[in-house]
Amino acid sequence: MKNLFSLSAFAALLAAPAMAESVAPPCSDFTTDKSSWSCFCDAKDAPGSVWGSGPYTGDSDVCTAARHAGVIGAEGGMVSLKTVDGQASYSGSEANGVITRDWGSFAQSIAFPPPAVTSDLAACGRFPTGTESHSCFCAADASKARDVWGSGPYTGDSDICAAAFHAGAVGEGGGEVTVLRVPGLKGYTASEAAGVATSDWGGYDFSITFNRN
Numbered sequence: 016m017k018n019l020f021s022l023s024a025f026a027a028l029l030a031a032p033a034m035a036e037s038v039a040p041p042c043s044d045f046t047t048d049k050s051s052w053s054c055f056c057d058a059k060d061a062p063g064s065v066w067g068s069g070p071y072t073g074d075s076d077v078c079t080a081a082r083h084a085g086v087i088g089a090e091g092g093m094v095s096l097k098t099v100d101g102q103a104s105y106s107g108s109e110a111n112g113v114i115t116r117d118w119g120s121f122a123q124s125i126a127f128p129p130p131a132v133t134s135d136l137a138a139c140g141r142f143p144t145g146t147e148s149h150s151c152f153c154a155a156d157a158s159k160a161r162d163v164w165g166s167g168p169y170t171g172d173s174d175i176c177a178a179a180f181h182a183g184a185v186g187e188g189g190g191e192v193t194v195l196r197v198p199g200l201k202g203y204t205a206s207e208a209a210g211v212a213t214s215d216w217g218g219y220d221f222s223i224t225f226n227r228n
Contacts, residue, residue: 039053039054039055039093040054040055041054041055041056041057042054042055042056042060042077042078042081042094043060043077043078045077045096045125047073047098047123047125049098050097050098051095051096051097051098052095052096052097052098053093053094053095053096054077054093054094054096055091055092055093055094056077056078056081056082056087056091056092056093056094057078057091058089058090058091059091060078060091062076062079062113063075063076063078063079064076064079064116065079065080065083065113065115065116066105066107066115066116066117066118066121067102067105067106067107067115067118067124068083068105068106068107068108068110068115069083069084069126069127070099070102070105070124070125070126071083071105071115071124071125071126072105072118072121072123072124072125073098073101073121073122073123073124073125074121075115075125077094077096077125078091078094079113080113080115080125080127081094081096081127082111082112082113083108083110083111083113083115084110084111084127085110085111086127088111089112094127095127095128096125096126096127096128097125097126097128098123098124098125099123099124099125099126100123100124101120101121101122101123101124102120102121102124103119103120104117104118104119104120105117105118105119105121105124128155128187128188129186129187129188130188131154131155131188131189132155132185132188132189132190132191134152134190134191136150136151136152136191137151137152138151138152138153138154138157139151139152139153139157139174139175139176139179139192139194140174140175141172141173141174141175142171142172142175142194142196142223146196147195147196148193148194148195148196148226149175149193149194149196150191150192150193150194151175151191151192151194152189152190152191152192153175153176153179153180153185153189153190153191153192154176154189155187155188155189156189157176157177157180157189158174158176158177159176159177159180159181159209159210159211160177161174161176161177162174162177162214163177163178163181163211163213163214164203164205164213164214164215164216164219165200165203165204165205165213165216165222166181166203166204166205166206166208166213167181167182167224168197168200168203168222168223168224169181169182169203169213169222169223169224170199170203170216170219170222170223171196171199171219171220171221171222171223172219173213173223175192175194175223176192177211178211178213178223178225179192179225180209180210180211181206181208181209181211181213182208182224182225183208183209184225184227192225193225193226194223194224194225194226195223195224195225195226196221196222196223197221197222197223197224198221198222199218199219199220199221199222200218200219200222201217201218202215202216202217202218203215203216203217203219203222
């Protein structure tokens, strides 16, 4: 009996990871009522309809969209997604063996945040004095609401990370940036991009821009 019990316990231990997967809700239960969501896609899930190429319409099949985005493969797995603003139109495309469709406007979209980037560089703040070039790191959760003046180049005292998001120098996952000191302008014009709203300003003695090389 002792040996039988040990074999049963061992079998239960082997089954534990598979049981743990079932703790996450299936992605078929996703609702756009939530701003973010984590769920599980089974390898046996049948492909569903998807509109767009990222973001996708809010009624797109989550697991099929996740495969198109390259978040998971045919073996399935955990998915993290978020609800974002609707788009005026969605363009279909083919990626990772999944074909998506075109669509017009839709009230809400779904998107898959990229993995957070890490770095050994110090966190960005303002451009330091006494240098012509500065490298630093913007975390994925760096604030987009900090002060930025201009639309590229930006005033020299603009918050580097907020400016980097606005400029597209880093994506949603954050990343490393190299900031360059360039001549100042007589005026800086506001704009909005990538969730960052910048402000107008008059003259400033120097500007910052991002090295894309």
